Amino acid sequence: MDPLIATAVDAPAPDGTLPPPPPAEPPEPARLWAISDLHLSYKGNREELEKLEPRPSDGLIICGDVGETAEHLRQCFTTATACFRQVWWVPGNHELFTMPSSKEGGTRGAAKYMECVNIARAFGVLTPEDEFVIWDGDGGPCVIAPIFTLYDYSFRPAHVPLEEALEWANEENILATDEHLLHNDPYASRIEWCNTLVERAETKLAAAVMENLGTKLVIINHWPLREDLVNIPLVPRFIIWCGTKQTEDWHNKYNAKVVVSGHLHVRRTDWKDDTRFEEVSLGYPKQWKDCQERGMDINDLLREILPGPDAPRSGEPTTWWRRYGKGTSETPAIFLKNGAKP
Template sequence: MDPLIATVSDVPSPDATQSPSSAAPPEPARLWAISDLHLSYKGNREELEKLEPRPNDGLIICGDVGETVEHLRQCFTTAKACFKQLWWVPGNHELFTMPSSNGRRGEDKYMECVEVAREYGVLTPEDDFVVWKGDGGPCVIAPIFTLYDYSFRPDHVTLENALEWASEENILATDEHLLHNDPYASRVEWCNTLIERAQTKLAEAVMQNLGTRLVIINHWPLREDLVNIPLVPRFVIWCGTKQTEDWHNTYNAKVVVSGHLHVRRTDWKDDTRFEEVSLGYPKQWRECQERGMDINDLLREILPGPDPPPPGQPATLWRRYGKGTTDTPAIFLKGAKP
């Protein structure tokens, strides 16, 4: 028998002067998030194994775990051992079909990822939303999947010319080769279908939970004005859709969680906090490691989370080194060809 498993008769009698209620109460459950783990990189896989147990807490995994179901399994196995509940939304990398795999494509690839998540009890955009009752709650946790429609572009650039406009600066996302839109005619059509589904589900969540705010989770930013990538500004066309710009107000969001940009930041818009929670490629967070930080320092607390800044203070907090600094933004290059 495990020596830690004792029968009642084996347990020493408590001190008669000690009140049973004097035991320390459990820590309130907190909700954390991280994205863009990119487990195709050995350094990131090794870092994932350093994840520390938070058995009372929840973790949002906000897309771009990797390109294969094996990456998902490694992530879910490790994270599930550390957290009570996991949520996952797809990024563009999960949707890739690698040339050597001859695997599932488009929507089928997405559903394959959902099937893997369900094996581990991980909640996805295809599952019912649940109410978080831990610290910072109650909140409805709302994972969604929207993709992008190339509408994050200047007004003078047409949809038909969007790729040409990006290529003028030698920018071409890997998505154009590896992210297939089967069975839809285009990624725009797939995005529009996903937008309709998400709108319906979010609206129902608001109506069924009147007065309870939402935590909306999506790999791609909901707002174009939160995309800050000066080194590759024309990569913006692969970063979301203008159709979601006011969803934080429409659907009573307390927090919106996203990744994709590899630029950690916190923004306050109206009455909503926006969190970009990327880890990124190893070279992009090497400075954090050099400062003695690891993956646990780069988890972002979503609930209860920080208070909004006082009036007159900046509404954007750059988090290059995790917790939040006033440093200039780290400019990261994601999925683009120089």
């Protein structure tokens, strides 16, 4: 404000009273952002995390694969909670790894997951083990629903039997690190663990729908809920570690406005029925090097979940491949449409 105007405003009225203060500017509406696959084992990604800018009114979803150690989680949550009003986290496969050099005593399987949950809770970060909450910012109200489902090898061609899925992937020299480092204790297999997790998530999502009739959900899961959203042309047979067909219709069944996932390292936006699907990975440094070369940083790669972009108009493509950019109305993304691959 001009100092002369300020002086005039502060001057006492003739009766000795001060005039009322000028009205405060309305706060900016709170927005909900997301990112995943930070992979903090890479020095370049750790340095990038430190560039995260404060958005004290906003919320942030961290959609798995922060890193492999407790220290990676603490570094991520320290920065994220300092910058955002509320943070949500769901586990990816990398958080569940039991590293050979683990300083945490080699915790495995479900116990490793709960160890991560407890670290998140120490920072006030909400997890799949916490109560769902209502987002009342821009684009709301919505129920924010973090879940954890794992995978069961059902994302595979119809001609490949379950018992031959690993062999089928290995024909193209594809073998996920999970097969060595992601243990399923105390369950007999990852499939059994996945089935248990799916049942728990269904129960919780169904309850959320009944308790919040008419309110849409934002479902958060590291693995995509639908097989038709998996497009990884460089390693197509990695698909067997990418989810479970049991979640195929959850966006309709559980009244989802948006479904947020990571894991694929292929950023894209899809519309299925009346639901928007967002893949929000950062990825390994070489996978977003082109963004850095264009002067962008992690803040440009946050994905706006709420309010988010408008749905395509009739006749427009329903898949938007996003090499970079937020894709908001204020900062248009670079979209590769009409079937072009990223």
